[in-house]
Amino acid sequence: MSGVVVVGQVARDLVLTVEELPAAGGSTDVLERQELLGGKGANQAVGCRQLGAEVQLVGVVGRDRAGEEVLAQAAGDGIGVGAVVRRSGASTALLVDLVGPRGVRRLLEDVDARTLLTAEDVRASRDLLRSADAVLVQLQQPGPAVAEALEAAAAGGALTVADGGPADEDVRRRVLATAAVVRADTAEAEALVGWAPQDVPGTVRAARSLLAEGPRVVALATGEGDVVAWPGGHVVLPHLGEDPVDPTGAGDAFVAALTVALLRGESPESAAWWAAAAAAQVVGTAGGRPDLDPDRLRESAARARP
Structure with a gap:
């Protein structure tokens, strides 16, 4: 088996920290500049690796200098990049995060x-996906690619985790029929269930409706935190981070930690608290790149859990 395979975006992440975000027509000085490996797929891969999983990344970069640099950073993080496509004529994605x-x-x-x-x-990358213990699929990728990844993961018996909310109804049905774990933010939850949950009770109802379509665990974000539901139970997780600096990477850290914890046999409730603690660690720094420490996560989750 090959550990966790993450299917998703790989990008450059330019993080600019400023004293105030400028108004239209205005300008401001940059207090700090960071150039990082980024993109949802890469961030989730880094998070899984920091938590001890062996990780392979499936994504696309341009055949350019930026692509070489981000793949070198990923390899330096201990992530396998042999399945990342280097596309001739394409420019590696750039994300600019103003904090x-x-x-x-x-x-x-x-x-x-x-x-x-x-x-x-x-x-x-079908053989890689079929041999994985877990496959984490970013649903912001095109529907045909998502469907191919889900099919390969299911054929190999992997723990399949889907992150996001597909606009395509056929892909939505395939996700719910195939994925063991589904995670979505507030906007993505509406795409999955067909209506917008307005509060925590509504989010719990939405999670229950998704469970009825096939997944074993559903995690949905709310304005107050996250709801994680499974057959027979659910937990409402508050935002654990104090004085957040940048929420960019919270969702990616959450899904990475949830995946690793479930893969290791934790109960959905225990995995949920682990994931909430991971999100809290990330929001304290600028940029989407996670910096997860398993011991700190364990302590934070134990303190927060009733």
Whole structure:
């Protein structure tokens, strides 16, 4: 078996910390600049690796200097990048994260459509996906690529984790029929259930409706935190982080920790608290890149759990 395989975006992440976000027509000085490996797929892969999983990444970069740099960073993090496609003629995706005070941020995305996965890209990694213990699929990728990844993961018996909310109804049905774990933020939850949960009780109802369609665990974000539900139970998780600096990577850290914990045999409730603690660790720093310490997570989850 090959541990965790993450299927998703790989990008450059330029993080600019400023004293105040400028108004229209205004300008401001940059207090700190960081250039990092980024993109949802790469961030989730880094999080899984930091928590001790062996990780392979399936994604696309351009055949350019930026692509070489981000793949070198991923390899330096201990992530296998042999399945990442280097696309000739494409420019590696660039994410610009403007981080102001009190967790206020703006995100600019320059994503060449040629850096999105195709079904053929995923098919080339079919053996890798079929041999994985867990496959984490980012649903913001095109539907045919998502469907191919889900099919390969299911054929190999992997723990299949789907993150996001597909706009395509056929892909939505396939996700719910195939994925063991589904995670979505507030906007993505509406795409999954067909209506927008307005509060925590509504989010619990939404999670229950998704469980009825096939998944074993459903995690949905709310304004107050996260709801994680499974057959026979659910838990409402508060936001654990104090004085958040940047919420960019919270969701990616959450799903990475949830995946690793479930893969190791933790109960859905225990895995949920582990995931909430991971999100809290990430929001304390600028940028989407996780910096997860298993011992700190364990302590934070134990303190927070009733």
